[in-house]
Amino acid sequence: xxxxxxxxxxxxxxxxxxxxxxxxxxxxxxxxxxxxxxxxxxxxxxxxxxxxxxxxxxxxxxxxxxxxxxxxxxxxxxxxxxxxxxxxxxxxxxxxxxxxxxxxxxxxxxxxxxxxxxxxxxxxxxxxxxxxxxxxxxxxxxxxxxxxxxxxxxxxxxxxxxxxxxxxxxxxxxxxxxxxxxxxxxxxxxxxxxxxxxxxxxxxxxxxxxxxxxxxxxxxxxxxxxxxxxxxxxxxxxxxxxxxxxxxxxxxxxxxxxxxxxxxxxxxxxxxxxxxxxxxxxxxxxxxxxxxxxxxxxxxxxxxxxxxxxxxxxxxxxxxxxxxxxxxxxxxxxxxxxxxxxxxxxxxxxxxxxxxxxxxxxxxxxxxxxxxxxxxxxxxxxxxxxxxxxxxxxxxxxxxx
Amino acid sequence: xxxxxxxxxxxxxxxxxxxxxxxxxxxxxxxxxxxxxxxxxxxxxxxxxxxxxxxxxxxxxxxxxxxxxxxxxxxxxxxxxxxxxxxxxxxxxxxxxxxxxxxxxxxxxxxxxxxxxxxxxxxxxxxxxxxxxxxxxxxxxxxxxxxxxxxxxxxxxxxxxxxxxxxxxxxxxxxxxxxxxxxxxxxxxxxxxxxxxxxxxxxxxxxxxxxxxxxxxxxxxxxxxxxxxxxxxxxxxxxxxxxxxxxxxxxxxxxxxxxxxxxxxxxxxxxxxxxxxxxxxxxxxxxxxxxxxxxxxxxxxxxxxxxxxxxxxxxxxxxxxx
Numbered sequence: 001x002x003x004x005x006x007x008x009x010x011x012x013x014x015x016x017x018x019x020x021x022x023x024x025x026x027x028x029x030x031x032x033x034x035x036x037x038x039x040x041x042x043x044x045x046x047x048x049x050x051x052x053x054x055x056x057x058x059x060x061x062x063x064x065x066x067x068x069x070x071x072x073x074x075x076x077x078x079x080x081x082x083x084x085x086x087x088x089x090x091x092x093x094x095x096x097x098x099x100x101x102x103x104x105x106x107x108x109x110x111x112x113x114x115x116x117x118x119x120x121x122x123x124x125x126x127x128x129x130x131x132x133x134x135x136x137x138x139x140x141x142x143x144x145x146x147x148x149x150x151x152x153x154x155x156x157x158x159x160x161x162x163x164x165x166x167x168x169x170x171x172x173x174x175x176x177x178x179x180x181x182x183x184x185x186x187x188x189x190x191x192x193x194x195x196x197x198x199x200x201x202x203x204x205x206x207x208x209x210x211x212x213x214x215x216x217x218x219x220x221x222x223x224x225x226x227x228x229x230x231x232x233x234x235x236x237x238x239x240x241x242x243x244x245x246x247x248x249x250x251x252x253x254x255x256x257x258x259x260x261x262x263x264x265x266x267x268x269x270x271x272x273x274x275x276x277x278x279x280x281x282x283x284x285x286x287x288x289x290x291x292x293x294x295x296x297x298x299x300x301x302x303x304x305x306x307x308x309x310x311x312x313x314x315x316x317x318x319x320x321x322x323x324x325x326x327x328x329x330x331x332x333x334x335x336x337x338x339x340x341x342x343x344x345x346x347x348x349x350x351x352x353x354x355x356x357x358x359x360x361x362x363x364x365x366x367x368x369x370x371x372x373x374x375x376x377x378x379x380x381x382x383x384x385x386x387x388x389x390x391x392x393x394x395x396x397x398x399x400x401x
Numbered sequence: 402x403x404x405x406x407x408x409x410x411x412x413x414x415x416x417x418x419x420x421x422x423x424x425x426x427x428x429x430x431x432x433x434x435x436x437x438x439x440x441x442x443x444x445x446x447x448x449x450x451x452x453x454x455x456x457x458x459x460x461x462x463x464x465x466x467x468x469x470x471x472x473x474x475x476x477x478x479x480x481x482x483x484x485x486x487x488x489x490x491x492x493x494x495x496x497x498x499x500x501x502x503x504x505x506x507x508x509x510x511x512x513x514x515x516x517x518x519x520x521x522x523x524x525x526x527x528x529x530x531x532x533x534x535x536x537x538x539x540x541x542x543x544x545x546x547x548x549x550x551x552x553x554x555x556x557x558x559x560x561x562x563x564x565x566x567x568x569x570x571x572x573x574x575x576x577x578x579x580x581x582x583x584x585x586x587x588x589x590x591x592x593x594x595x596x597x598x599x600x601x602x603x604x605x606x607x608x609x610x611x612x613x614x615x616x617x618x619x620x621x622x623x624x625x626x627x628x629x630x631x632x633x634x635x636x637x638x639x640x641x642x643x644x645x646x647x648x649x650x651x652x653x654x655x656x657x658x659x660x661x662x663x664x665x666x667x668x669x670x671x672x673x674x675x676x677x678x679x680x681x682x683x684x685x686x687x688x689x690x691x692x693x694x695x696x697x698x699x700x701x702x703x704x705x706x707x708x709x710x711x712x713x714x715x716x717x718x719x720x721x722x723x
Contacts, residue, residue: 046503095631108491111492111495129577134537135537154537174555176552194506195508250478252532257512257518257521257522265530388533
C-alpha cells in the first residue's frame, strides 16, 4: 500500500450480538459461545438440515424489516462504525468520502416476496422491489451519511467483504478518497439456503471447521463495517487508530464454479501477494483468521494454502475460524473476521475454533481448538475464499506506525 | 494527474445487435472459440446467454491484444460489471422452488444466481488467475469495473486487467420494472464489452486502440458534476481540452448535462444509437469513443448515470488508425 490506510471505527451486528454491542461480539466469541440453532426466519420444515445462525427478525425493528433485513442490519452496523470513529453524517468533504459494500444476496428477500406474489397472481405495487437490487444497500447508506464519492457494491461470493475492504483501502491509498466505509452484509433467506441444501453442503447440527467429524456449513447473517481513512487525515483529526490495512490481494483459482482448487493455489497466491503488498515476511504473522467453513474441500485446501504461503512458519502460527460460532455470513463474513483480527491485536487474545474435538489429520496445523488463547498479536492475516474460485487476503496490523 | 492506461484490446458482443459494434452472429462465432478452448482443456458447454456473450467478448479482447489463451499465470486479472444480467436466472431458480419445493432447487442453476459466476466462467475458460472482481452498480456496473481495473493497473497491483460489463435481460425484466414504477429505456437482449487494460509504459509498443486517461465516480445531488470534475483532475486535463462527450444514461441527455451546460455547448455530444444495454452500456460508449478517434482527435468524456449508483465519468482518447 503506497500510503497508510488506517481503521478508525468498526461496527458489527451478528447473531452473537444482535444489539450491535461490539464488546459483546468479542467476548462471546472468545468465551466459545455459538449462535447456530433452528431456523426461524422462514419455514424450513421441508429441508433435511434446518440449522443457521440468525438475528431475531423482531430485533430489526422497522415496518419494512420483513422485506429488508439485510438493509436493517447494514444500517445498524454502519451507524455504529461511524459513531465509533467519531464521524457525524454530513461532516467532512463529501466528495472525498464513500462506501464499498460486499454482499452476495443483498435484498433478495424482496425478490422472493415479489415472485411469491406473482405465483399467487398478486400484482405488485410501485416500489415493491425498491430494496431488491444489490446496489440498493450501498446507495441507502451513502445517502444516510451524505457521502458524495465512490459508492460501490462488490459481489465476489464469500470473499465479498474482504474484497470490499481491499478495494476501499486501495482507493484511499491511491489518493482517490480520504474516507471510505467498507463492509459487508447478508441475511439468511430461503433462496440461498435452498441452494446450499441442494448442493448438500449444510450441517444438521454444528459447524466443525478442520475437524474429522465435520458435517458441513451453516448459514449465518449480519453486517460489519470498518471506517477506513488516510492515515494523515485520521491523525490530524485526532481519531483513535484501531489498526491498519497493511496489505491486500485477490486471486482467482480458475478451476471450478463451486469447488476450490484442491491445493489451495489461488488462496496461497492471494496470501503471498498480500504479504508482499505489505512488505511482510511470513514469520511476522502472529495470527491467521481462516475462512474455515467446515466443509471438507475448503478445510483441506486452506490448510495447504497456509502452508504454501507461510512455509515452515505455518506450523507455528495460531489459526482459527469463527464460523463454528457465527455460521457463514457470506458478504459479512470477511468483514467480521477482519474485526476479529483488529480485536485480537487490541486485546492480545485469539478466539478459538469451536467444536474441534477430533482434528482432521489432513488439517495438521495449530487451529486453536475450543479455547481462546492469550498471546501478543501484531500482524494478522485474514483469508477468504468463495464460489467461482474467489480468493482474497488482508494483512492487518496494529495502529502504531 | 496520473499515468494513462492503455486499451490494448477490445471485445464487443451485442445480441441481437445494434448500437456499438457489429451485430454478432453468436451461433457462428462462439463455437469456433469454444472449439479452440477445448483443444487445450475439457469440452466446454455454456448454459446461460450471459456466459456466452461474456466469454466471447473476453476472448476477443484478449485476442485483439495479441494475448493467447489459455493465459495461465497471475498476470491477467478480471474486473466485471454485472447486476441485472442475472435477475432472470435468479427468478427462474426461485420459481422452481415455489413450484416444486426443495426438489425444485437446481444445484446446477444455483451457482449462476451469484454475479461473480460470470467472471469465474471467463477466468476458468481462459485460465486467468490474477485478481478477480465483480462490481454491481446497475447501469454503471461496467463503468465501475473499468475504474477499478484502471486503478489496479496504474498502481501496479495487477500487470493487466480484463475489464468491462456484461448483461442479459429479457422482456420480463423490463415488464417488472414497468410494473414497479421504474420503467426505463433499456432493451431486451444480451451484450458484453470488455477491454484488456495494460500500463501505457508496458512492452507492446504501439499496440492498442486507445488510452484511458482518467476515471471517477460521484453520488448524490451533484453526482454528474462531481464525477466529471474528479475525472478531469484524475487525468490532469482541463475541461477546455475535452473534444467530445458521450452520454450513456437513460432519459434526457440534455438534463444530464445541465451541470456542464456551458462546457457541453462547445463540444459534440453523442449518445449510443441503440437503447441501453445496462451493465454493458458504459463500456460500449467507451469503445465507441475510442474507435471514433479519427472523427474526434482528442480526449472524449464518457458520462453515465444510474438511478441508485450515482454517476461515473471516464476520459478516453482513441488512437487514429495508421
